[in-house]
Amino acid sequence: MLRHASAALLAVALVGACGSGEVPSSGPIIDDAGRAVRLDAPARRIVSLSPSTTELLFAIGAGDRVVGRTRWCADPPDALEVESVGDGLDPNVELIVARRPDLVVFYQSGMNDAAIAQLERLGIPTVSVQLDGLADLARAALLLGQLTGDSARAGTLVRAFEQELAAVSMPPADDAATVLMLAWDNPPIVIGSASFLSEIVSRAGARNVFADLGQPSGSVSLEAIAARAPDVVLLTEGDSEPAFAGRPEWQVVKAVKEGRFVAVRGSHFSHPSFRAAQAIAELRAALGGWPR
Amino acid sequence: MKRWLALGAAATVVVMVALAVGPADLAVPEVWAALTGRADAATQAIVRELRLPRVLLAFVIGGSLAVTGATLQALVRNPLADPYLLGLSGGAGLGAVSAIALGVGGAWAVPFAALLGALGAVVLVYRIALVGGSMLDTRVLLLAGVVVGAFAASIMGAIMALSPAPEVRNALLWLLGSLDGASWRSLGVFAAYALLPLMVLYALARPIDLLALGEEPARFLGADVERTKRALYVSASLLTAAAVSVSGIIGFVGLVVPHAMRILWGHSHRTLLPGAFLLGGTLLVVADAVARTAFAPLELPVGVVTALIGVPVFVWLVRRWAS
Amino acid sequence: MGELIFETREASYRYPAAHDDAVRAVTLAVPRGELVAIVGPNGSGKTTLLRLLLGVLRPSDGAVLAGGRAAHGWRRRELARLVGVVAQREEPVFPLRVHQAVLLGRYAHLGPFRAARGADLEAVERALERCDVLHLRDRWVATLSGGEWQRVRIARALAQDPQALVLDEATANLDLRHEMEVFELTAELVRREGLAAVLVTHHVNLAARFGDRVIVLEEGGIAAQGTPPEVLRREILERVFAWPVEVEQWRGVPQFVPLKREEREE
Numbered sequence: 040m041l042r043h044a045s046a047a048l049l050a051v052a053l054v055g056a057c058g059s060g061e062v063p064s065s066g067p068i069i070d071d072a073g074r075a076v077r078l079d080a081p082a083r084r085i086v087s088l089s090p091s092t093t094e095l096l097f098a099i100g101a102g103d104r105v106v107g108r109t110r111w112c113a114d115p116p117d118a119l120e121v122e123s124v125g126d127g128l129d130p131n132v133e134l135i136v137a138r139r140p141d142l143v144v145f146y147q148s149g150m151n152d153a154a155i156a157q158l159e160r161l162g163i164p165t166v167s168v169q170l171d172g173l174a175d176l177a178r179a180a181l182l183l184g185q186l187t188g189d190s191a192r193a194g195t196l197v198r199a200f201e202q203e204l205a206a207v208s209m210p211p212a213d214d215a216a217t218v219l220m221l222a223w224d225n226p227p228i229v230i231g232s233a234s235f236l237s238e239i240v241s242r243a244g245a246r247n248v249f250a251d252l253g254q255p256s257g258s259v260s261l262e263a264i265a266a267r268a269p270d271v272v273l274l275t276e277g278d279s280e281p282a283f284a285g286r287p288e289w290q291v292v293k294a295v296k297e298g299r300f301v302a303v304r305g306s307h308f309s310h311p312s313f314r315a316a317q318a319i320a321e322l323r324a325a326l327g328g329w330p331r
Numbered sequence: 332m333k334r335w336l337a338l339g340a341a342a343t344v345v346v347m348v349a350l351a352v353g354p355a356d357l358a359v360p361e362v363w364a365a366l367t368g369r370a371d372a373a374t375q376a377i378v379r380e381l382r383l384p385r386v387l388l389a390f391v392i393g394g395s396l397a398v399t400g401a402t403l404q405a406l407v408r409n410p411l412a413d414p415y416l417l418g419l420s421g422g423a424g425l426g427a428v429s430a431i432a433l434g435v436g437g438a439w440a441v442p443f444a445a446l447l448g449a450l451g452a453v454v455l456v457y458r459i460a461l462v463g464g465s466m467l468d469t470r471v472l473l474l475a476g477v478v479v480g481a482f483a484a485s486i487m488g489a490i491m492a493l494s495p496a497p498e499v500r501n502a503l504l505w506l507l508g509s510l511d512g513a514s515w516r517s518l519g520v521f522a523a524y525a526l527l528p529l530m531v532l533y534a535l536a537r538p539i540d541l542l543a544l545g546e547e548p549a550r551f552l553g554a555d556v557e558r559t560k561r562a563l564y565v566s567a568s569l570l571t572a573a574a575v576s577v578s579g580i581i582g583f584v585g586l587v588v589p590h591a592m593r594i595l596w597g598h599s600h601r602t603l604l605p606g607a608f609l610l611g612g613t614l615l616v617v618a619d620a621v622a623r624t625a626f627a628p629l630e631l632p633v634g635v636v637t638a639l640i641g642v643p644v645f646v647w648l649v650r651r652w653a654s
Numbered sequence: 655m656g657e658l659i660f661e662t663r664e665a666s667y668r669y670p671a672a673h674d675d676a677v678r679a680v681t682l683a684v685p686r687g688e689l690v691a692i693v694g695p696n697g698s699g700k701t702t703l704l705r706l707l708l709g710v711l712r713p714s715d716g717a718v719l720a721g722g723r724a725a726h727g728w729r730r731r732e733l734a735r736l737v738g739v740v741a742q743r744e745e746p747v748f749p750l751r752v753h754q755a756v757l758l759g760r761y762a763h764l765g766p767f768r769a770a771r772g773a774d775l776e777a778v779e780r781a782l783e784r785c786d787v788l789h790l791r792d793r794w795v796a797t798l799s800g801g802e803w804q805r806v807r808i809a810r811a812l813a814q815d816p817q818a819l820v821l822d823e824a825t826a827n828l829d830l831r832h833e834m835e836v837f838e839l840t841a842e843l844v845r846r847e848g849l850a851a852v853l854v855t856h857h858v859n860l861a862a863r864f865g866d867r868v869i870v871l872e873e874g875g876i877a878a879q880g881t882p883p884e885v886l887r888r889e890i891l892e893r894v895f896a897w898p899v900e901v902e903q904w905r906g907v908p909q910f911v912p913l914k915r916e917e918r919e920e
Contacts, residue, residue, distance in 0.1 A: 110495070222501070223498065223501040223504070225441065225505055225509065225511055225512050226504060226505060226509035226511040226630065226632075227511060228501065228504070249628070251628075252628070252629070257628075257629045258504065258509075258629060258630050258631075258632070259354070259628045259629055259630050260353070260354045260511065260623045260627070260628065260630045261381060261511050262353050262354050262355050262377055262381050262382065262623065263354035263355065263627060263628035263630075265355065265373075265376065265377050265381060266354060266355030266356075266373075266377060267628075268373065278436070282436055282437055282438045282440065283438060284438070285437070285438030286438045286439075286512070286514065287380075287514035287515065287516045287517075288380070288381065288384075288511070288512060288513060288514035288517075290380070291376045291377065291380045291381050293373075404747075405747070405748075408747040409747070410747065410748070534767070537761055537764060538761075540758055540761075541758060541761055543746060543747050543748050544744060544746050544747075544758070545744055545745065545746075545747075547741055547744075548739075548741065548744050550710065550730055551708065551730075551734065551737075551738070551739035551741070552734055552758060552759060552761050552762065552810075552814070553730050553731040553732075553733070553734030553735070553761045553762035553814075554730060554731075554761065555729070555730050555731070556730075593748060597751075597754070598748040598749070598750060598754070599754065601769075
């Protein structure tokens with residue numbers, strides 16, 4: 040258990056270290072793939088290819104410049120007015136080009152290399168943004184601020200967010216509730232410490248029972264779950280009493296047998312955004328019923 | 332007799348070892364205490380409610396897959412045949428993905444949908460392969476199995492590409508094979524169900540020997556070829572469909588084990604089938620134990636492990652046999 | 655004439671969707687202790703006639719009897735105790751040893767669960783001995799020569815303890831020596847043990863020398879049947895095989911020689 044606690048604390052410390060919001064003065068803008076992004080003027084027509092960057096663009100006041108989004112982008116509600124270009128990973132280049140963008144914002148992934156190369160041949164600038172956790176949020180906001188020509192506004196928002204975050208975060212105590220987060224039940228896929236949800240859980244003062252899993256998620260044995268005996272099972276979608284709770288083999292996990300499920304809802308639990316502080320507060324309230 | 336004792340002893344030892352290992356760090360005396368009812372509640376639950384039914388389920392599934400594989404190899408007269416050859420995997424996958432995409436609820440929705448999908452594929456393949464009303468053409472059967480499986484897999488691909496539910500992809504993980512759904516109930520249901528097809532296949536062991544010679548020679552040696560083929564196909568398919576719905580698609584057991592038994596014990600199906608059951612069960616128990624423990628708490632798909640263990644052993648056997 | 659094993663009366667068969675009968679009004683009888691050779695050109699209905707005799711096809715007209723009962727009405731298991739069959743080709747998909755292959759001939763005498771008993775193993779050894787292949791008993795079937803494999807399959811048919819043997823072009827792929835060995839073995843089993851034998855072959859001369867009776871098929875019907883001297887006649891053979899021939903006597907048995915073009919004018 041000590042191992043898990045130190046891993047969680049380390050994660051919190053890292054977030055704090057990276058969270059300062061200095062606006063780079065001049066020179067080429069370098070994206071999260073290490074590539075220089077050259078724009079002649081602030082971007083006016085942006086296609087955003089991940090839900091978190093779309094939400095962030097709207098948050099920094101550039102929502103009216105977003106002319107394309109993925110089918111998964113639903114935040115803020117205004118984003119639904121924007122035309123969808125389909126999937127965000129390995130996207131449809133033709134649909135993107137048809138939106139006549141002057142900047143395409145990608146989620147940083149090798150799956151997008153082919154699309155990026157094609158767009159560059161067509162002379163359309165692209166930027167790759169790695170936005171997996173709260174540690175990435177400030178950097179991403181400032182990068183997008185620079186590209187849209189409003190770094191100052193992005194910087195102000197980042198500073199306000201960091202204060203809010205610091206106020207609401209609470210590192211887990213030794214007797215913190217242990218939480219199981221499931222991405223799937225058969226075979227069981229659990230959320231590891233590299234996921235955003237796990238970060239929310241540890242900032243809310245609880246502990247991911249699979250925090251030692253240094254990846255976003257992983258397939259584990261039911262026996263491993265039973266042996267770690269989580270206090271509660273956190274549900275972010277579906278019914279408040281999940282279907283697998285009716286299966287005999289899951290009765291070995293005490294929290295499932297005793298029906299200790301905590302349900303939270305909303306996209307602020309699924310990807311990093313300025314609404315993260317709200318997510319932490321909601322989760323802490325929901326977990327309030329399960330103190331150790 | 333000696334070889335039966337050896338195989339039985341190997342199976343017993345493997346089952347004991349598999350019970351003793353797992354991601355929960357339990358010492359052998361603790362496992363023993365749990366089995367005899369003298370451990371604390373949590374340990375007892377892990378050993379008696381998770382490990383024991385899982386090990387036993389792995390054994391009967393592995394055994395069933397090996398028996399089906401051996402049968403189908405003789406039925407279609409093709410040594411490359413395996414239990415999923417006849418479109419079952421595509422059908423089961425389509426069933427599972429459809430249930431998840433449509434948001435069908437309930438604790439047993441996915442396995443049940445997979446069973447329905449597999450049975451649907453079985454019926455379709457059987458209908459296509461029946462020529463002239465009652466003759467089962469095994470060449471058409473083979474082709475029908477491949478195309479029905481491919482067709483179902485394509486529809487499954489389309490659903491996964493179009494579905495707004497990202498969980499649909501997780502159905503694929505389940506299809507890769509996992510024994511995480513093991514409980515006394517699933518073990519009991521599967522074992523009760525598997526008994527009849529296993530008995531039928533064993534009772535047909537002699538006609539299977541004849542079918543391996545070809546249909547005409549089998550007929551003239553006294554086998555009722557049409558009835559035998561139908562009984563073999565239906566029993567093998569029903570058995571595999573049930574196995575898929577309980578544990579997903581676990582490859583290589585049904586291909587490698589029958590051949591290993593053929594090399595070790597020869598081709599008389601009266602000894603081959605029970606031998607394959609024991610060896611298949613043993614192999615899957617070993618593979619599942621490795622899957623659970625090698626990278627604990629992470630778990631490997633058990634089908635990956637069966638291939639990693641089965642293929643080198645098989646290559647070694649084939650080389651030894653060829654020389 | 656001994657007890658009849660096969661008998662047909664005006665038997666005809668037409669394949670579904672075909673315009674003509676493949677077998678037309680065939681009447682024949684095969685008693686025990688007799689070797690009957692069936693010859694005829696390609697497409698004359700030899701295979702269809704055999705499939706009728708073996709109960710695989712049901713006659714569209716007339717009657718086909720095996721052991722006194724309708725041939726298609728037999729349970730395969732029971733018919734296998736009456737008739738052993740050796741077809742032209744057979745390729746086992748899994749490797750077998752000779753004695754295992756011959757033991758498969760005991761299927762019709764074994765139940766689904768009973769292990770092979772001493773009597774079954776004795777029948778296998780005896781069959782191997784009768785076909786002079788006892789020395790091959792532990793060889794892999796795949797390592798046998800064509801003639802050895804054919805003799806092993808005759809041994810397998812004998813292990814069925816049948817009253818009749820049916821050989822369908824069983825020597826088609828064999829060289830001279832192996833072909834003669836198969837014919838001699840069959841004739842000897844008929845003479846010594848009183849089996850009935852039906853031998854379908856392309857070799858009219860061998861049919862005449864080994865057959866007690868010869869049946870010549872032509873377009874599904876019987877062109878001639880009887881003893882070799884009755885059947886191997888120039889006008890019959892020339893018509894059936896559509897080629898000029900000369901028939902000569904060799905030690906009292908008629909033998910035919912197909913003529914070359916320049917020999918016809920002589």
